[in-house]
Amino acid sequence: MSLTTQTTPSQLADRFAAVRALSLALAAPLSEADTQVQSMPDASPTKWHLAHTTWFFETMVLEPAEPGFRPHHPAFRVLFNSYYHAVGEQHARPQRGLITRPGLAEVLAYRAAVDARVLTLLARNPSPDTLALLTLGLHHEQQHQELVLTDLKHLLACNPLRPVYRPAPGRGAGAAPPPPPPGWIEWGGGAVDIGHAGAGFAFDNETPRHRHWLAPHALADRLVTQGEFAAFVAEGGYRDARWWLSAGWDWVCSQQVRAPLYWQADGATGWQVFTLHGLQPLAAAAPALHLNLYEADAYARWAAAHSGRALRLPTEAEWEHAAVNASAEPPAGAPGLQDPASDWLHPQAARAEAGPQALPRLGQARGAVWQWTASAYSAYPGYRPWQGAVGEYNGKFMVDQTVLRGSSFATPRGHARLSYRNFFPAQARWQFSGLRLACDL
């Protein structure tokens, strides 16, 4: 599988500048200490994200392309390598937060120096390989931009002072009325083609496009809301083994889980939720988030028992097929994070559509929260990882991970595709992850 792009050097230079600037904008409200600390092994410090994304351009783009390449700092090759064995050793992941030197200023200088070298390279008619790797580097940095927010939120939530990353840009979804029950987008089954096609960028794991047989099913036209999930909590959902996968129940019992991550009981008013805008009252109409697979799956089983319908999580093929065919894309283009200084950094209630719709629509397909599927993350038939070190990008994680589809409010605009395959372990709950129900027909 070769990595290619059809974007021109000049277009790429513009995108490069914009993407790199967004990372800095995300870090802008933070102190040096905020950017330094690692709150758990799975999360990384903002400073590390800023450095690692730079390392990626330096190592994957500059090193093979610059004549007489010399590293910005020889130690960074190890220090900011995440998991590329082909590049060499890596600094231990759980110890990323201990690296106080280089300091933030040095990391920002590293960014600036690599930026200059990349732009110089782009101005010199680089090879198609360079352009392709640079394009990958941009998508890579966009992935880390979302992680900056999820990791930072986890850190701030560890602080009993409940620090505010940025004040809320408005009144929020707290007062929106709960939505009506979902409508269902039905499909009678049969062979469909799944996976990325066409000339645009896609990760190797979205290819090759291939045929898949779908059984008859329906997908809800909206996500499960916080209010709906609160009903599951209130009815004792976390105390009843019936709803849980075996490993999920072990997790609930051993961790004494009683509610989603970042919910805190407030005697007077019910639940408060910690957000990047500080503590907010639970917004019943907004999509549920910070669920792990166990919680998403348990909710579906509970909802099935209550409704008498064969509710479950959708498979990723069902999701992609519905998203492509049921006009998932809003007219205004793919949603997502654009300006961290003004955007909401918490999902809001879905807005009613302005007018009559010709087709059923897979609402909140993108730009709300990532949606757990019933599909384990595995290779598509005929899958080949990219050649070289970037072959480690996706392929080696294809075990014990589950696919999430869509994108979230924190996914940078222009990053996700309908064929996009996000993946996390079943117990991960610090991501912006929720669920949509499916139903056997």
Next chain:
Amino acid sequence: MSLTTQTTPSQLADRFAAVRALSLALAAPLSEADTQVQSMPDASPTKWHLAHTTWFFETMVLEPAEPGFRPHHPAFRVLFNSYYHAVGEQHARPQRGLITRPGLAEVLAYRAAVDARVLTLLARNPSPDTLALLTLGLHHEQQHQELVLTDLKHLLACNPLRPVYRPAPGRGAGAAPPPPPPGWIEWGGGAVDIGHAGAGFAFDNETPRHRHWLAPHALADRLVTQGEFAAFVAEGGYRDARWWLSAGWDWVCSQQVRAPLYWQADGATGWQVFTLHGLQPLAAAAPALHLNLYEADAYARWAAAHSGRALRLPTEAEWEHAAVNASAEPPAGAPGLQDPASDWLHPQAARAEAGPQALPRLGQARGAVWQWTASAYSAYPGYRPWQGAVGEYNGKFMVDQTVLRGSSFATPRGHARLSYRNFFPAQARWQFSGLRLACDL
């Protein structure tokens, strides 16, 4: 999904007697201490297996069917419940080995008492539900018969004296010449039907039969051998991150793994392997076993790099399709464990076929070792667990497990089907598990 059977009470009584006797035969060579000890949380003591399989009949068959049912011992309901929350509490799994009372004699008495009650029930024209649950109980006990051997082998291997469960019944495969390279059973792709069909018994997870789209591929007509795996070891396979899934490499490094489980280096003669017949020289022609998913997958990647072919593990659908269509079944009927007092309890080299074959044949499909697939264990489209407590049998484990297909030398004869789905976590290596290669076409 309803659980049914078409076997008559009288046939079932015969099968019941035979299955129950096999469990006792497995325990016959053991001391009370051997049957008592639990060598790791994943393994259970033989005594517990003897009691738990009895508990299953008592709880699932006798309790709903016997008028005025009274338990053999009230404490056994908790003590020998494995994981059925619908039945109530369970004794903690890692502490099964601490239960020295009831002693072995009491457990054997429990078996005899329940046997008598089951046979009495069968003689009184029981309901179809009872017959179906009894049939399930027999398959359940057969599963545990294989686990008796895997768990016991793990225990004996912890003993530096390398105790022998039973002397080898013959000279063994040590001297057999390595087989020629495998032949390839090719298939051009398209829609196929997968899953159990027909009237015989199957677990709920084998149903419903459903359509699946297969891409063009080929399957090797035999398993990977110990000799082939020894070449991977000799070439530094356990020291090269290239071949390993990320989680697999973490496992290799943190556990300092250098060879498959039960291999021990012998300066003079290469490898010795611990078997239920004691230490034996590594038999190059016999199938590799005690591999976990990481090891099976790493071997396939290494073999792909060496051969230049797109080698990989097969999906479970590819396996089932090939097995059904490529005359997997030997003429003499499904192989498997029949008499633990005389059978080999270690896989032997495949024997050459007696005569010309009309069709390509998926050799060693059953009765050798379980075969890891590339398929995560998940629900078939439209899957419904059985009603009642037995609904916990399979469904709640459908996350972070991988499917193995076929059966092993230790699978009791008559137990496995070509639609059978065994499953274990990726890191499990104490099962009789090996691999067959597949190839994209």
Next chain:
Amino acid sequence: MSLTTQTTPSQLADRFAAVRALSLALAAPLSEADTQVQSMPDASPTKWHLAHTTWFFETMVLEPAEPGFRPHHPAFRVLFNSYYHAVGEQHARPQRGLITRPGLAEVLAYRAAVDARVLTLLARNPSPDTLALLTLGLHHEQQHQELVLTDLKHLLACNPLRPVYRPAPGRGAGAAPPPPPPGWIEWGGGAVDIGHAGAGFAFDNETPRHRHWLAPHALADRLVTQGEFAAFVAEGGYRDARWWLSAGWDWVCSQQVRAPLYWQADGATGWQVFTLHGLQPLAAAAPALHLNLYEADAYARWAAAHSGRALRLPTEAEWEHAAVNASAEPPAGAPGLQDPASDWLHPQAARAEAGPQALPRLGQARGAVWQWTASAYSAYPGYRPWQGAVGEYNGKFMVDQTVLRGSSFATPRGHARLSYRNFFPAQARWQFSGLRLACDL
């Protein structure tokens, strides 16, 4: 420091036979499974105790003394070595319970064979060194006899069936009235001599006898009772950080401790306690036991706050001085375990003395429960470990252990001395350990 004895070979042969017989008597009520299982890393299986004490005679006595010594089984040297690096490798302690072979019968045969060889050696006028090492071996086996009971009790207590090791030999202390408040044995302070003196056997850690300066103090003339400790529990002693050492409070919180080991709340009648005679009602008049240092120390602080007196644990020098001077020894000789088939295996209430006492008496100094002191286990001034492998017996444990003095109902008769220093880590609570209060004057 040399190890010597003045006992004759013939006397030693008699003692040898008696001591070895007591170990067998302790194991007599047990099944093979009971003797096999290890319930936690700190506890050892009875079978291991039977084998290890035999290993000690074989390795320490026979090997240097028998001409042409040959081991009973070459693998036992490692398998049953506890912690003697000078002897060589040791089987990992937490895996003692996995060694199902040799079976109990083989271990008993090992005992018999070594017994015969030892008695043969004794009949041939052995060297003083041999006699001294044999004497040590007898004391060593007596130590393990008490451990057989503590370790076995822990195992049986892990079984929800609460198995009975042996029926109680009588009505028990349950109904005895609580004793009156303790009397106090006062001492005005000054230099005292501490440590073993004289010709009889003592462990190296009891020597050399040396001078020690004592401040004025008093010791209670009896142990703290179960009833007194129950008052501490009832008043929230386990929920109040004030009473606890910092490490003790961490232990209480992390383990969620609410009562002493083996106590179980019984709604109707208060507390039941698990004993080797099965569940028994808490006997208020009997000494508290199964306390660890944290619990003993916390009780003393709580009692100090309630009484307004400077109560605390005694130092080991205070204890020894009082025991030697305050007629601790009952007229009938040192108490302790004599016949496990008829003795109480649980401490009983102190009996009132028969007549007037000339001197104040340190009641329950021996034969009840071990008594935690305030003294860390450390070397006496001028301490030298024994020469050779037996130098590892005591000296290398002199850090992070606390001394217990006295002896318990389970200490074999004739084993303990007033200079005897038992020691365990602060958190150990499965021993027969309680406390006596001291007070600054």
Next chain:
Amino acid sequence: MSLTTQTTPSQLADRFAAVRALSLALAAPLSEADTQVQSMPDASPTKWHLAHTTWFFETMVLEPAEPGFRPHHPAFRVLFNSYYHAVGEQHARPQRGLITRPGLAEVLAYRAAVDARVLTLLARNPSPDTLALLTLGLHHEQQHQELVLTDLKHLLACNPLRPVYRPAPGRGAGAAPPPPPPGWIEWGGGAVDIGHAGAGFAFDNETPRHRHWLAPHALADRLVTQGEFAAFVAEGGYRDARWWLSAGWDWVCSQQVRAPLYWQADGATGWQVFTLHGLQPLAAAAPALHLNLYEADAYARWAAAHSGRALRLPTEAEWEHAAVNASAEPPAGAPGLQDPASDWLHPQAARAEAGPQALPRLGQARGAVWQWTASAYSAYPGYRPWQGAVGEYNGKFMVDQTVLRGSSFATPRGHARLSYRNFFPAQARWQFSGLRLACDL
């Protein structure tokens, strides 16, 4: 035990200003990130030290003394409470490094505000209790000043870039010739008085002064050097169980320890050691440091075997007696840290005395490195903790800790006394800890 002082308010105000300034001087070379990160649960961030020492003055001094006291920030009471249960809840110790807000600037503002309030209080003729608690607060802050350096050194050492806290102020001890063998300060034994006496400040654990009986012994007149310890390493000291306490050997084996903390092998020149001045060649003449109790004790046993003398660690009473009587104090007054901007922050070789000495001298008694003793940390006879929350300062740690005596180059000048009792767990090696040999006579 009451806490008193005889210093005047005006003198205290001067000392307060000086002590508080030293803390800021220690933090001066650090970035905000350096002050934020916690490298292990036992170590705390510099920012936390700055805040906690302020909390101590606010909570222990201002709160009881200021009329209408209001806290600087209500959340700080929990956030910066180390372990005082009497004050209330504490933020979890291992999560101190996650508190990025308040930021460093806010913590410095907190310091300034509390400083102003304390000085205001001092100007208003405060009560003796206030003066005494303020004095304690100054000693408390001095303790944390040394911890700032030990904890920071541990953090910087986790960074493969080996950051330099401050350049070395000179050429260092690397080239100094090894000192001659130590002289021995002998004492014939007998009763001595130990503990703090007099009017000056002392911690409660140094009192009451009491009588102690010493056996005849000798103490080396200097510390063990790096060069001497390097010989132990070179002779396989870390690979020979003979030298180690049992728990120490377990530690060596499980952690695969091969050399003292911060030593790194340098093929060309032997050992390099990480210091606060960066990597330095091992200075053979300087005292060994960063040893834990196991290492110090193992060295003594090894040295005993090599010398044939009864070498061991001194007891704390032996140390104190020798220090008081053998003119330990240099004429220029107690040494120690004075100016972190110019002082060596690594121990240097002892300098030869200028002229003839009238008395044998316990060289390097203070200002070099802390010296492990053979004494467990326990209460002196008649010990009473201070009243109130400060009673938790010392007393509740009196188990499983070992006393270190003397002081180190990093102990602030004026802080330590000859009766001073430092204490750490046996495995702690990140402190500035070394050893002096003692010998039985």
